Amino acid sequence: MKSLLGVTEAERRIHAHMPSFGTERVALDAAAGRVLRQTVQAERDQPPFDRVMMDGIAIASTFSSPCFAGGGWEGVKLLPFRSKATPPQPSPALQGRAGEGLRRFRPAGLALAGMPEQVLDDPAACIEVTTGAMLPRGCDSVIPIEQTRRDGESYVLIDGCEPAPGQFIHPRGADCREGEILMRSGMRLRAPEVAVLAAHGVAQVEVAKRPSVTIVATGDELREVDQALAPGQIRRSNDRALAAALAARGFDDVERTWIPDDLDLATHTLAGLLATRQVLVLSGGVSMGQRDFVPAALHALGVHEVLHGIAQRPGKPMWFGVGPQGQAVFALPGNPVSALVCAVRYLLPALERAIGLTATAPVKVVLTDAVATHPALTCFVPVAVQHDGHGRAMAQPQPSPTSGDFSSLPQTDGVVELAPAAGAAPGGTVAVLHRW
Amino acid sequence: MKSLLGVTEAERRIHAHMPSFGTERVALDAAAGRVLRQTVQAERDQPPFDRVMMDGIAIASTFSSPCFAGGGWEGVKLLPFRSKATPPQPSPALQGRAGEGLRRFRPAGLALAGMPEQVLDDPAACIEVTTGAMLPRGCDSVIPIEQTRRDGESYVLIDGCEPAPGQFIHPRGADCREGEILMRSGMRLRAPEVAVLAAHGVAQVEVAKRPSVTIVATGDELREVDQALAPGQIRRSNDRALAAALAARGFDDVERTWIPDDLDLATHTLAGLLATRQVLVLSGGVSMGQRDFVPAALHALGVHEVLHGIAQRPGKPMWFGVGPQGQAVFALPGNPVSALVCAVRYLLPALERAIGLTATAPVKVVLTDAVATHPALTCFVPVAVQHDGHGRAMAQPQPSPTSGDFSSLPQTDGVVELAPAAGAAPGGTVAVLHRW
Known part of the structure; x- marks a missing residue:
């Protein structure tokens, strides 16, 4: 960890070094x-034809209604009717009534959804239609069944029903x-x-394609969830939490493994993983102590260090590098809060970008209370978000005392990112939210 | 569809009739x-022991520092040290230097993460420690490796390093x-x-437990995605969209099937599904036309109608009922936008509530532009959401001309719910968002 990078520069370097995973x-x-x-x-x-939108009857309203002469069709595109249909001609028996508008229609056919185009030959008759049917040729208006009553064989429009051309028809191509x-x-x-x-x-x-990911927990002190614990031991939790975070974003080719605090064993295991997996996510072993062997092991395997150390809290020791075949290697800190923060701030966005997901604008929230900031480090602070009556996302800070305190994280939605600043970010500050 | 229910009453009735699915x-x-x-x-x-937070050395600062006599430990709970450790006694050779504070420490042991508790016998010496190790008995302060230098066998504190009791120790039980x-x-x-x-x-x-769900597309006009289309036919899309909506909320025991517009065939198929599945989600066939046979088929199978018709646009014909063994039957309208609106407004919340998910507060957004409302119907309008510089979620309306127009829905995040009102909801209105 030579000098600390800012979070934006760290993000930029990671994104610039991510491989492609194909399609x-x-x-x-x-x-x-x-x-x-x-x-x-x-x-x-879409729709692929003039589509009936209601169950009922289809009629030739331009014949039967006062609109017949006026052409009340502006803006309605009924292609089959306009392009293919012969304009309806009044039958001799009804000619005298055309100007009054017809109110009674004898069913002359049936057009069900899924049937090929039907034809209304007699414009004083009607075709019974169902939702989704092709509008019969010769018809230009659909009367919902609720606006009719039966009288013998015929349909009679109820009082107040004034059929308009184009009504209850979803014109071909209106959607796309x-x-x-x-x-x-x-x-x-x-x-x-x-x-x-x-x-x-x-x-x-x-x-x-979703990359193959292996999460590698490091540390002699770690035991699996169902193993007995000796004094000084704790359970592996970061690897499972990181797998859950990846799964929630759709990355499901994820395995978990563990390496002890032993450079040779670690190097051996990591060599095998680099040969078979596209992304490695380690947790722990990246600080600068004598037991922080991860950078050394990765270096020995030809993994090029892109960054080590980010000016942030928590998560300062984060390491990222690229393997000989372009493998992306994220080595996150071992503290649970640090590991999760680095996952939502770097790992997940980098993977999503690498698989080609279009970036969305950041989610911005309003702090309900002041939060201490750091003059030189970007701070990530857990928050619980509620939407207020003004449509604002209000974020209540729930800072962890240390990056090892994760018991209260289930009460939170993610972390806000607060740029380096002396003092504190006051209540009302707008900050970017990174969701768990 | 006798009389239309309001959306809140519809939701209440559905929730009241949902079965439990167990654990x-x-x-x-x-x-x-x-x-x-x-x-x-x-x-x-948690932590289960006083946990070293940095790689470095652990010392007995209360002996070596000026704090020895003063008890600078307020608020720090170091149980093993306080409850079990013998207070460190200066070794004879060093007694005269105690008041000045020690700056040089001979390593007398090693405490690695995962090892049982080590003991510092000579309070003028130190124990080398790694992150995650148990704090050795007799120690009360950790000096990070960066604040030391080696001089022969010993560690020497660098200038400016003033060890405080409790520093870089995560006390047992501090998290929980x-x-x-x-x-x-x-x-x-x-x-x-x-x-x-x-x-x-x-x-x-x-x-x-996640319920077994079958989605039933209805309609003679429907063909599968890879089948040839005759005139008047369209492709099944609601069943796949609903399956995707369910999968996104974690419901993955979902099958899809299809029934034609035939009461007998439909009844036969639905009988088989009611015998084997816990939730049925139909789309189409629920309006009041002659071909809308779904309510009749369900009635014949003993599915009790809880509601039919909601005062909303789109989605007015929605039907919900309960089968003889408590099966939940959602019969959604067939129009694509209507089906999706009813899914995010009723189906998904009802299933999530039925499996015991704690309800979260609604997400509220601000309309960027006016949207027409309806005096008697709740309107659901597709919106695209962006967060502005004030932490507000700004929702840009992208109304569909009809409930059959779904080509532009991929540009949206969900729908806003606008209560019945004359005229329009002006820009600036705060509304609840239902995400796709």
Whole structure:
């Protein structure tokens, strides 16, 4: 740890040295939560046809309504009707009533969702339609079933029902046009994105490969969660916490292992991991004490040190380097709070960026109370966030007395980042939040 | 759909009728993301011993420093030292120098992390220590290695190093006490919670069982993502989107299926699902048209209707009922935006509550622009959220022209909920956000 880097410079150096992990094609069923790495274009117009929006009847309102002569169609694009349909001609028997508007319609056909296009030949009749059906050719208006009553065979419009052209029709192409770009590389695939992929026939999706990650706990004092403890021993917890943090961001090719405080054994184990894994995340052994053998072991294995030591609290001893084949090696401090802070501030953002996730704007919160700052170190302080009645995210500081005090972290949402400053950040300070 | 319920009453009725899904014990490795359903108590004091916080040397500062007589220990609980250690006695050769404070220490032992407690017999000597080691008995202060230099065999404190009692020692029990309640039922297990579980020996965790869910797309017009489309057909997308929404909240026992617009076939399929699955989520077929057979099919199968129709836009036709064995049946509208809105407003919160997740306060955002409201219906409007320089979450409305327009939803973070009102909600309105 020669000289301490600022957090922004540390972040910049890490990002600049991250490898790429490539892409892969997965079935749409396996794509939720992944990061899209292709452009998605509309397979066809959406809706692909003038789509009926209500169960009811479809009619030729331009014949039956007073709008017939006036052309009340501005702004409504009903392609099949306009481009393909023969304009409806009044049947001889009804011609005299056209000006009054028809109120009674004899069903002349049925258009169900999924059926090919039906045709209304007699503009004084109607076609029974269901939601999702193609608008029958010759029709320009849908009357919801609730606005009709049956009289014998016929439908009669109830009082107050004044059919307008285009009503309850979702025009072809209103949502998007064939070939239009709907999504670009870098989006996380949530429910809306999956809906768009499915609707546009993307059965196989190009997504970011997730790197293989091994988390390496270091320290003679560590025992597994189900092992008996001798005096002086504690349980491994950082490796599991880091695995949980990675899993929450979708990184699930994650293994955990452990190395003792022994340079030779550590070097041997790390050599094996460097040969098979793309990202190593160590915790512990990176300070400058005689037992902090991690940098030495990594150096011996040809891992190039990119940084060692960041001007921050907690997490000052953090180390990052790049292996001979471009492997990313994050060596985090061993204290639980330090390890988690370094994970949410450096590890997770670097991995997300490396797999191509488009960066989102930072989440900014308002401190409810003053927090001590440090003149030379960026401070990360745990906070619990609540939204107030003004739409502000209010962050209540819950500082840990030391970076070994993590029992109260479950009450918090993450840490705020406070730049170096003498004194304190007063209540009301706006700060960036890094969520657990 | 007799009369429309308000959204709050609809939510209340759904929550009141949700079944319980029980709990199960899983290995800690499989617990990340699950909902805790037990109380977690501290296995022992944390730290479990007075813990060395830096690599360096441990000394008896109360002998060697001017604090020896003064008792500068207020507020620091060093149990082993106080309760078990014999107060250090100056060795004869050094007695005359005690008042000046010692600056040179001969190493008399080594305390590594993981070793049982060591003892400093000669208070003028020191024990070499590493981070995480038990503080040796007889010591009360740790000098970081950086504040020493070697002179032959001995360590010499550098100028300016004035050891204080208790420094760089994390006292036993400072973080928590054995038996203390650390976490209660209802927490989502993120990284900090997993760290606490691991540190306290919880190898098997009692978590909420996740219900078995089947999503049922309805409609003759629907084809799978990789099938050829005839005129009038569209692709199934709601079922996949709903599965993605469920997966994002940790519900992963989710299957998808499809039923045609046929009462008998639908009833047969739904009967089989009710016999084997705990939650059914249908989309489509719940309006009041002749082809909206879903309520009838469910009624025939003994599914008790709890609600049908909510005073909201979109999503008005939503139906919810309870099966003979308490199965929860959500029948969502078929329009993509409606289905997603009903999922984030009713389905996901109801499932999360049913598995025991503690409710969190709603996220409130500020509208950047006016949005039209409805005098009688609660409106849900898609928004894109950015945090401004005042810590406010600013939500830019991106209304869909119709509930069938979902191509632009990938640009949004969720929907805001706007209560019935004449006119519009002006820019600056604070509204609750439901994230996708």
